[in-house]
Amino acid sequence: MPHIPLPPQVLRALGEDSRAPTGLGVDGFMTPPSVAATPFDGDPFSSSAPADASLPPTPGVVDAAPSAPEPAAAGTSPSPPQQDNGAVSLDWARPSGPVDPRTYSAVTGLRDIEAFMCEDGEAGKGAYGSVRRAREKGPDGKPIGPELVVKYVIKQRILADCWKKHKILGPIPIEVHVLDHLRRVPYEPRPRLNYLSRRSGGAGGARKGPPGAHVRRDSAPQLDLWHGGKDGAPVQTGHPNVCPLLDFWEDAHYYYLVMPSATAEPTHGAQPRHGQDLFDFVDAHPDGLGPAPLQRILAQIADAVCFLHEHSIVHRDIKDENVVLDPEGNVRLIDFGSAAYVKEGRKFDTFSGTLDFAAPEVLKGARYSGKEQDIWALGVLGYVLICGECPFWSPDEAMQGLGPDTRALAALRAKARLDDGADEAAPRMSDAVDLVRRCLEIDAAERPSADAVCDHAFFVGRADGWSGSRGWERRDEGL
Ligand SMILES: Nc1ncnc2c1ncn2[C@@H]1O[C@H](COP(=O)(O)OP(=O)(O)OP(=O)(O)O)[C@@H](O)[C@H]1O
Numbered sequence: 001m002p003h004i005p006l007p008p009q010v011l012r013a014l015g016e017d018s019r020a021p022t023g024l025g026v027d028g029f030m031t032p033p034s035v036a037a038t039p040f041d042g043d044p045f046s047s048s049a050p051a052d053a054s055l056p057p058t059p060g061v062v063d064a065a066p067s068a069p070e071p072a073a074a075g076t077s078p079s080p081p082q083q084d085n086g087a088v089s090l091d092w093a094r095p096s097g098p099v100d101p102r103t104y105s106a107v108t109g110l111r112d113i114e115a116f117m118c119e120d121g122e123a124g125k126g127a128y129g130s131v132r133r134a135r136e137k138g139p140d141g142k143p144i145g146p147e148l149v150v151k152y153v154i155k156q157r158i159l160a161d162c163w164k165k166h167k168i169l170g171p172i173p174i175e176v177h178v179l180d181h182l183r184r185v186p187y188e189p190r191p192r193l194n195y196l197s198r199r200s201g202g203a204g205g206a207r208k209g210p211p212g213a214h215v216r217r218d219s220a221p222q223l224d225l226w227h228g229g230k231d232g233a234p235v236q237t238g239h240p241n242v243c244p245l246l247d248f249w250e251d252a253h254y255y256y257l258v259m260p261s262a263t264a265e266p267t268h269g270a271q272p273r274h275g276q277d278l279f280d281f282v283d284a285h286p287d288g289l290g291p292a293p294l295q296r297i298l299a300q301i302a303d304a305v306c307f308l309h310e311h312s313i314v315h316r317d318i319k320d321e322n323v324v325l326d327p328e329g330n331v332r333l334i335d336f337g338s339a340a341y342v343k344e345g346r347k348f349d350t351f352s353g354t355l356d357f358a359a360p361e362v363l364k365g366a367r368y369s370g371k372e373q374d375i376w377a378l379g380v381l382g383y384v385l386i387c388g389e390c391p392f393w394s395p396d397e398a399m400q401g402l403g404p405d406t407r408a409l410a411a412l413r414a415k416a417r418l419d420d421g422a423d424e425a426a427p428r429m430s431d432a433v434d435l436v437r438r439c440l441e442i443d444a445a446e447r448p449s450a451d452a453v454c455d456h457a458f459f460v461g462r463a464d465g466w467s468g469s470r471g472w473e474r475r476d477e478g479l
């Protein structure tokens with residue numbers, strides 16, 4: 001049968017018919033209600049570009065301004081000349097910064113897949129398409145610029161509720177919408193103990209306290225991206241642990257998303273591979289990680305999740321395959337294909353994430369809050385990194401959580417005992433275990449917020465951080 005691509009509008013109208021198999025209903029998992037419902041119908045996150053904004057360069061932002069030419073690598077042609085044609089820059093070595101949505105190739109038509117040299121082998125494959133390593137094609141047909149990935153998303157497999165209308169770009173996959181939006185979200189590094197200081201600081205100003213006390217930070221700093229921050233200084237946007245979108249376009253069959261390659265070229269032979277996704281990393285550490293590398297990885301993911309939640313975005317598919325590591329061990333969260341915008345009090349009734357990482361309320365088919373699901377998934381991921389395997393081997397086990405007689409709890413306790421005799425100042429496995437247990441509370445209301453997760457003793461030390469069931473509350477009372 002010939003393949004007839006459907007435009008997004010038609011897919012939206014088709015609703016149920018356009019659903020990809022979600023994996024729900026297999027292996028004994030219950031099937032939650034399948035009525036498509038995006039919990040937030042408003043569109044507060046559409047581009048903040050003023051209607052009369054001219055094409056880049058946009059004043060005062062760390063924008064897509066082309067970088068100085070790179071030194072030519074042996075056998076390759078020099079970097080491309082400055083792009084004064086309105087195309088977005090693919091040079092991700094510099095902060096990518098906000099872009100005018102009208103400069104994506106989807107609008108300009110300046111790039112399509114012919115503009116890239118893609119490797120034959122896949123860097124990754126998922127339910128909705130595949131990912132290939134690529135570099136831009138220079139004028140002489142040779143590869144130029146940094147290593148990128150191109151994610152091909154099969155249009156027909158995008159779920160009906162995974163589309164969102166963008167003010168400028170029209171209906172686009174939520175993955176593109178969220179990643180484009182994040183390019184305009186101001187980023188300030190999260191202060192240590194943000195959660196505690198915010199709680200005690202009240203609605204307004206900074207908490208009074210001794211010198212050096214942690215001060216409250218506004219979750220959404222008032223920065224004018226189009227004219228710069230204080231004194232017109234550039235504004236950093238996005239999150240360093242979230243893989244940015246550089247460019248995108250579509251054809252009849254696919255959406256093509258261009259992103260930095262978070263991993264270096266695969267190496268061959270006996271040499272270790274530099275950079276990989278966390279799934280492969282766990283495979284290479286079947287007995288789990290030690291507390292120090294675990295802390296480094298998990299803290300970066302928690303910080304990224306906190307940033308998303310602060311800005312009313314949920315990922316909904318946090319798992320080891322959706323985290324990539326660069327050669328220095330820096331983490332990038334990827335794959336926003338299941339992401340969504342959330343609004344206080346509204347719940348989801350569909351789930352397209354991964355069942356091994358699904359919270360009990362999702363498995364029961366109940367309506368669920370995206371943030372609590374993300375925290376559960378973070379707990380599962382933490383367990384996987386500690387023990388080298390999944391905590392729950394069936395939906396029934398997941399619904400029991402870390403109950404007193406469970407295999408998963410016994411495994412965690414055994415890991416926590418490894419602390420005996422360990423350096424007091426070093427990250428402690430028993431703290432990591434406590435954090436995972438808090439995230440894997442069966443009752444979603446008992447799980448910490450992402451903000452509180454970042455202030456757990458495993459990340460900030462026992463003197464400042466909290467631990468134990470609802471420990472963040474006791475911590476607050478003690479201040
Ligand atoms: N920016 C990147 N750098 C390096 N590797 C990547 C990058 N993006 C994706 N990959 C690799 O490709 C795999 C698949 O990518 P991704 O998770 O985005 O697609 P997917 O699972 O098909 O997505 P979806 O859930 O939307 O179907 C990842 O697990 C990872 O190994």
Ligand SMILES: [Mg+2]
Nearest residue numbers: 126321322335
């Ligand atoms: Mg994926």
